[in-house]
Each structure stands twice: as C-alpha cells, then as structure tokens.
Amino acid sequence: MKGLMALIIISLFSASTLASVNVKVNGQQYRYLNPVRLSLILQTTAKNGDWYWPACAIYSEDTADVEAMRKDVLQSIDAVAVDLSVNDEKAIALNALKRQVENWTLAKRLPVKLNRNAARLDVKQNPMLQEGNYAIYLTGRPDTVWLSGMVKTPGSYEYRNQSTPADYAEGVNLRGYADPDYVYVISPRGEITKQNIAYWGKSYSQVMPGSQIYVPLFTWLLSPDVDDLNEKVASLAVHRVLP
Template sequence: MKILAILCCGLSLVSGLAAESNADQVKTEQAVDYTFVPTAVNIDINTRSYTFETKPRLAEVLAPIALEQDWYWPGSKLYRLDNPDGQVSAPEQLRSTVLQQLHAFSMSAEPAVQIELMALRYQVASWTLATRVLIPINYDLARAQAAFNPRFDAGAYKLQLVERPEQVHFWGAVTQRVTIPHGGATAIADYMAAIERSAAADGSTVYVIQPDGTVTKAGVASWNRQHIEAMPGAEVFIPFATEWFGVDIDSLNQNLLALALYRVAQ
C-alpha cells in the first residue's frame, strides 16, 4: 500500500510539473510579439478613395480615372499621408523650424517688414502638409515604359490630378501673395513688374517651383536676367535679402523653399 501511495504521489507530481511546463509554454508563446505588416494601399484621388489589397503599379492606380478628363499630367502631385516610423513627420519638423525662424527674424525687423514676416508665418502655420512623392505621373508613360510605372509601397496616399491651370503664383518676400495669368514663352523676369515685393526682398533672384516639383533658380535683375519660364500652375518664391538680415536669412529662405514642396494644394 505504501508503495502504491508513493507511486500515486509521483504520478501526481509529474502531472503537475507537466501542467506547469505546458502553462509556461503557453505563456511564452503568448508573449511573442508578431508584428503585422499591412500590405494594402489606400489612395485618395481627388474626391474618390480606392483600396488595393496588393501593391499596385502606377498605371493600375491611374486606370479608373485617367481617361475621364484631359488631365494636366505635369501638375499631378502624389503625397504620402501616413508616417510608417510613427515619429513626428519631416514636414511638421521643418514647419516648426520655419515658424521659429520667422518669429525670430520678425523681432529684429522694421515695422513694415515685421508685419510681412508675421503674415507669412500665419500662412505657413495654416498649410496642410504631407510628404511629397516626387515621381513622374503620366498614364501614357506608365503604360508604355516600366521605368515610369513604379510599384506603390503599402500605406496611405493622396493623388491630386488637375486640368491645365492658367496662373502662376508668387509668394515669399512680398506684401501679399499674388496670382498672375500664365503667359506663354514669358520669362519669369517679365512678371516681376506686377509683383509688389517687400522692402526686404532679394531684388535679383527668385526660385521657380514647377508643378512637377523641379526647383530652378532664376535671375530677374537687369545684370543677371535669365530667360527661364514658369509652367502653368508654377509657384515662384521670392527670397529675403541678406542685406537686411545677414547670411542667416539664407537658412530661412532654403527652409521655406523646401517646405513649399510639402504643401498640399487646397
């Protein structure tokens, strides 16, 4: 009987250890973090939303809407809306820097220029920003050449398609943002007479942000005039002059120029 009792206790102990071992194994398995990697691509194209369960190529994304209108492909813009890293986005970090710079320079500026800097600060603060994906967007090219038909990574995007615009926009060191009708074969310098520039503006140089994201520096004074044209819908940034603020203003000019590429047109 004693031997039987000992055997029973031994079996109970083994069973208990086995149960604890299984429980520990379950706990260990439950503790493993299996990170889910999304594969869907969500794209807002103008006023419509599309979801692709697998990663599409550009031609597939454009197909549902490409032939509905005569789109101005150079003016198409693609933005990444989500932030895979989960950190503060690069556009917002840059905006924060620009707002601080505009405030700092306004504190040492003359009253009229101070008003202009603060007005520009208000504009920048109101911009909708997103990461610009700088790729050529053209349905015919995407169908014809693999190099112009990239595959999308998983995530959320905004694609803006527009008809051919008829204006050129001027901003930066100006008394107010100005929109002027686009002129065919017109050099940037020829628009400048219609622009009321700030007293603190650089009088010899501007930067042309073409709709496709290309940025070109253009001379507009009599001594450095260049025949550089703006495409329909281009943005022309007029920088602030170093004569007013010193070389430190160059950092603000370049940051404003970079931030403009992140701006989502409304």
C-alpha cells in the first residue's frame, strides 16, 4: 500500500512538473502549474517600470526551430560562395556575414506585441501560455540601433532621432558588395520592411529606437540565390536576442 501511495505521489509530482509553465522575466524565474494568460504574468511583473513596449518581447526557449533557420542561412551562404576563390571580395563579404550569423544569440520570438494594458483589454494580445519555457524581456526606451550585414563594423550605433534608414547606412563604413539601393529594417516589434536608401527613391520613414538594420549583399547578375539569402537573414534577425 505504501509503495502504491509513493507511486501515486511521484506520478502527480511528475505530471505537475511536465505541465508547468516556466517564465523568466528579465532573469527572474516564475513557475505556473497550469497554462497561464500573458496578462496575469505582466500584471505581476510589469506593473512597475517605465517600459518601452515596442521593444519588449517574449520568446520560447525551445530554440530548435530558430537553430534550424540559422543552419539554413549558413548553408545558403556556403552555397552562394561555393564557386568563389577564398580571396574573392564577394567571398570575403560572405564569410564576414557568416561569422555574424554564427555569433547571434537566438531564441524563438513569439508573434505577440507585449503591452500590459493591451493584454488586459484585447484577447488577441493576451495568449494562453502552454506548457514550456519562456523568456520575457522588458526594457526602457533603447538608445541604440543595430546594424548588420555588409557593414565593416557591425553592432550597436547611437540612435538618432528622426533619422532614416539611409542616414544610418550613410553614416557607417559599408563593404564593397553592400546593396546600394535597399536595406532591411527589423523594427523592435519584429516587423520586417525593405526600405529604399537610393537617392532616386529614398524612403523617409524614421527608424524606431531599438531597430535592426540589415544591409544586404548586393545581388550580382540578378542572382535569385542572393535575394533568397538576404530574405532568410532578415527573417532570422527577428529572433535575435539583443543585449
């Protein structure tokens, strides 16, 4: 009888552990034994703080999908470079891009626009988090913009109010095979837009603080492989966890 009771207790404990929802909010761990609404988590953790909601995000810590995306990007880079000599400038540019992607910290960003009040009022912005491990990052208004791709010094740059994608592209040293006409802007919300930076059709939309700007590889000979690669890199950038 005691053995049976012990087995039941172990089974119940195991079931509750498997069904738990584990959420890290800015590094602080919270555990829920049942599926939980996002609004409840934010009500507990986000009521204090001057948060810049467009740059706040929630990620699943199951990284299998995004690591598969990264692997696909790296393979695409190798495929584009396969016929190039090591010293070819295009090969050097591709190798630099490969190192960037290899060094990105990734997690699967969920398509949820975090906002404490919106989560309370709109069920579409208040998903039920199921069993699993999650990370929520709450932040104040960023003071940086991140540049990557065909940039000689990729990384964070000071945010400049009312600046356009072209302003940022013109303010850094680009590689010789940077696309002269377009960049990809990944907003802090995770939205991707392709913006014209050429003088003949320059976009005057302002870059939000905390955005990423991916300077794509120029498509030589109208290569669809390069276009595809650029799209893949921009899509992967959505899942970057920025410092």
